[in-house]
Structure formats: structure tokens, C-alpha cells
Amino acid sequence: xxETFGATFFGVITSFSLWYLGTWFxxxxxxxxxxxxxxxxxKEEIQLNIAVLDSHISGIPxxxxxxxxxGALSGRLGLAVYHYAINxxxxxxxxxxxxxxxxxxxxxxEAANEFINNTETLLNIWHLKPQDQALRLAxxxxxxxxxxxxxxxxxxxxxxDSL
Numbered sequence: 001x002x003e004t005f006g007a008t009f010f011g012v013i014t015s016f017s018l019w020y021l022g023t024w025f026x027x028x029x030x031x032x033x034x035x036x037x038x039x040x041x042x043k044e045e046i047q048l049n050i051a052v053l054d055s056h057i058s059g060i061p062x063x064x065x066x067x068x069x070x071g072a073l074s075g076r077l078g079l080a081v082y083h084y085a086i087n088x089x090x091x092x093x094x095x096x097x098x099x100x101x102x103x104x105x106x107x108x109x110e111a112a113n114e115f116i117n118n119t120e121t122l123l124n125i126w127h128l129k130p131q132d133q134a135l136r137l138a139x140x141x142x143x144x145x146x147x148x149x150x151x152x153x154x155x156x157x158x159x160x161d162s163l
Contacts (some may be wrong), residue, residue, distance in 0.1 A: 049078055051158060057153065
């Protein structure tokens with residue numbers, strides 16, 4: 001009877017241990033794949049945001065040379081991966097440094113989008129002013145926008161390099 005109990009007890013403990021280790025291993029592999037996927041998506045979005053900034057940085061001076069006031073500034077920086085990482089809970093899979101970098105990137109992108117949106121609103125208001133005054137104001141604001149976007153581009157590139 002003790003022999004049967006010992007064999008049964010050993011079998012149950014062994015079965016539980018194998019189940020637990022198997023579950024842990026499956027979760028570990030899943031988290032590892034999710035971490036790699038989210039990092040790839042973050043890097044791709046940062047690269048896309050850098051491309052959007054480059055298009056603004058190179059396009060705005062061309063518009064200013066023509067002496068025109070643009071009615072709209074196309075392209076905004078993406079924040080989809082940041083929101084996805086938070087909402088899905090995959091942000092926990094990243095290291096503290098990676099989470100901090102992602103937070104900085106998101107804040108920079110939000111600030112750039114706000115500056116672009118505010119500039120676009122001002123440009124539309126300035127269309128109502130006399131042409132020479134509006135052009136002077138728009139030139140100053142768009143020059144400041146380009147400087148700000150260049151600075152944000154540098155920071156995004158540094159964040160991309162650190163990931």
C-alpha cells in the first residue's frame with residue numbers, strides 16, 4: 001500500500017511539474033515572440049515618423065520659396081504602436097529603458113502633431129489677412145516649425161538607434 005501510494009504521489013508530482021514547466025515554457029516563448037514583434041513594429045513606426053518629418057522639413061522651405069501660404073500640411077506622426085502596446089498590455093514585455101524610450105517617442109510625436117495642427121490652423125486664419133502680412137507671419141511660423149521638426153527628428157533617430 002505504501003508502495004502504491006509512493007508511486008502515485010511521485011507520478012502526480014512529476015505530472016504537475018511537467019505541466020507547470022511546459023506551461024511556463026510556452027508562455028516564455030510567446031512573450032519572447034511578442035517582444036520581438038512589438039520592437040519591430042516600434043522601429044518601423046519610428047522610421048515612418050522620421051520619413052514624415054523629412055517630408056515636412058524638405059517640403060516647407062520649397063513652399064516658402066514660391067511665396068505661397070499652404071492651406072494644409074499633410075502628414076502626421078503615427079502613434080498607433082504606442083497605443084497598441086498600452087492597450088494590449090504588451091508594454092510590460094519591454095525593458096524599462098525600452099518603455100522609457102517608447103514614452104519619449106510618443107510624447108515627441110504628439111508634440112510634433114500638435115505643432116503641425118496649430119500651425120495649420122494659424123495658416124488658415126492668416127489667409128484672411130492681407131497677402132504681404134500673411135506671408136510674413138506664415139514664413140516666420142513655418143521656419144519655426146521646420147526648426148522644431150528637425151530637432152524632433154534628431155531625437156527620434158537617437159531613440160531608434162537606442163532600440
